[in-house]
Amino acid sequence: MTRPTIYDVARESGFSIKTVSRVINGAPNVRRETVARVQAAIDLLQYHPDPAAQRLGGGKLPTVGVVVDSIDDPFFAQVVAVIEGRAMDVGMDVLVASTGMDESRMRTQIQRLARRGVAGLVVAPFGDERRVAEALPDEVPVVVIDRKCGVTDKDVVRVTDEEGAVEAVRHLAARGHRRIGFLGKTSAFTTLTDRYVGYEKALAEAGLEVDPRIVETRAWSADEGYPHALAMLATADAPTAVFAASPMMGLAILRAQQRLHRQDIAVVIFGDHPAADLMTPPTTVVDQRPTALAEAAFDLLSRRIQDPDAEVLDMVMPTMLLARGSGELAPRSLP
Template sequence: MSTMREVAAAAGVSVKTVSRVFNGDPHVLRPTRERVQAILREMNYVPSDLPAALRAGRASVIGVAIPDIIDPFFAAITQAVQISANERGMQTLVTSLGGDVSAEPSMVEGLLKRGLSGLIMTPIGPDQSYLRAWSGKVPLVFVDRQPSQLAADSISDDDEGGAVLATRHLLEHGHRRIAFLGDHPVFLTTIKRVEGYCAELGRSGIEPDEDLIVPGVNDRAEAREAVTRLLALPDPPTAIFSSNARCTMVLLPAIENLGLAVVGFGDFPMADVVTPSVTVIDQDPHKIGRLAAERVFDRLDHPARRFRRRTVLPVGLRRRRSCCATPQNPAGEPCT
């Protein structure tokens, strides 16, 4: 797509003259106007509405960069951003960052170079300092995971508090050997959930056992391997705290009919109808997405504001049957 600057160079005039011709200014000399119009047609010039949108105090495109677009949690965040953007007369551009942490900078900066009005993202890499050059130009809002080496707005859940709730609930059901299965150990969400899990065990007089902490469970094969290793321990776990919805979904086939009690961090589709139905720490990804979009709007409306805000949302426990599963009753009982 040709730019106005390229049209100006081809026509031998200034960018301002091209703009005046394009906008129908009658004061441009006829020969100049006709020459510029011919070049506009020849180069198939299509204007970008972003500069005009920004001058008018509104924006046209919000970028959304998330780890996995099919993950129910991130899909719900994206849907909420899209709804909020549409209400504002804006569009969204969504990309999945995948699992290659080294690719994050190029993928994210590639989005930003498209002239985004704002970016909402969940980082997958350990360092977001590459975004410092952009932070003063484009509103950046991080969701679920806070950035590292960068001061920016963020909206996340109470990861540590949710882990405390899950661990305490399993302890109240009499479990003393509780395993932790989760995401990559470098993610702040995983770190905080491990901290909450260990802290609650410690308050109950139980020394956390490193053999029961298994990060990096992202697919069914890894889940089967983790469960096999855990059950082979001299003193195997009787319960599992799964630290995210994706991990819980790949875990369920590996523990079918084993009678292991489970509490997962994050709800997911069908969690209430599988056997046993899954007790979860209940997040609100739609609220996260809506608040993130509103934060972008606020930054666009008030560009002079420099203070970065961190919002941490409370979570709760949704009781179902999986927390009551036993080897004698793998289907569990309703939790009250």
């Protein structure tokens, strides 16, 4: 009536629970025929090991934990979706936790998952180098995604933030824009700072100078960014093009554009958006390719779970500029 246990399988197969355990875990030194007989009993009884017991007995939970800013951010939603799919393929479950960009909450969440005994953790951390290093546990495999945050003793998968930003701004400059605004943030974590650095580089490359009046580096959420975007577009010498350094800032600039009926301003956003192709004009973006990033993160985590002493990797995945239209706009002719 109740779920079968390892004892039931042992009885059914005629071997001891230890041998059954060996079969379950694919341990070496079990005769082929024994494996087959035990497996037959497992199938017959529809036995599935109890993860809690496995954990308590000395193993890890067949589970990976994912800690991200927020689960309904399209970027992270995709990351979680991919990891969940991959985890399912290998019989693991996925625990999700969000930080809401609150540092103490990030700590709590990470600790909770680590304590729970997950086999591995995928974390998008933030905050200053030292505190991030403190927050990441050493006793469980961790892969850091999206931002390095100065982490050197863990595997990292991130994208070419600086190069992506360069490409975006270069794209605008190549179309004749000479007043290119920046909307983003330059603290919290390196990812964002790198994008600003890319912006500066591309400007320099085009022989342009940074004009602080069209650079906004303090906003984080779409709601925070919106008034700044409005202000930037409303000034006398408004930019003819804007580089939004995150999808949130992308929403902010698009809303501001719409509000002011200034769809003529060229825009490139760092980070793709599911409906970007439906905008008017369709939005040109630097795609972070969350799917590829998540796949790589999962692979790296599997690798580290298997071999805790593997060399620490810092993977930097290329971004991809998707020119859809909003970046093609020429600077509007001045009166």
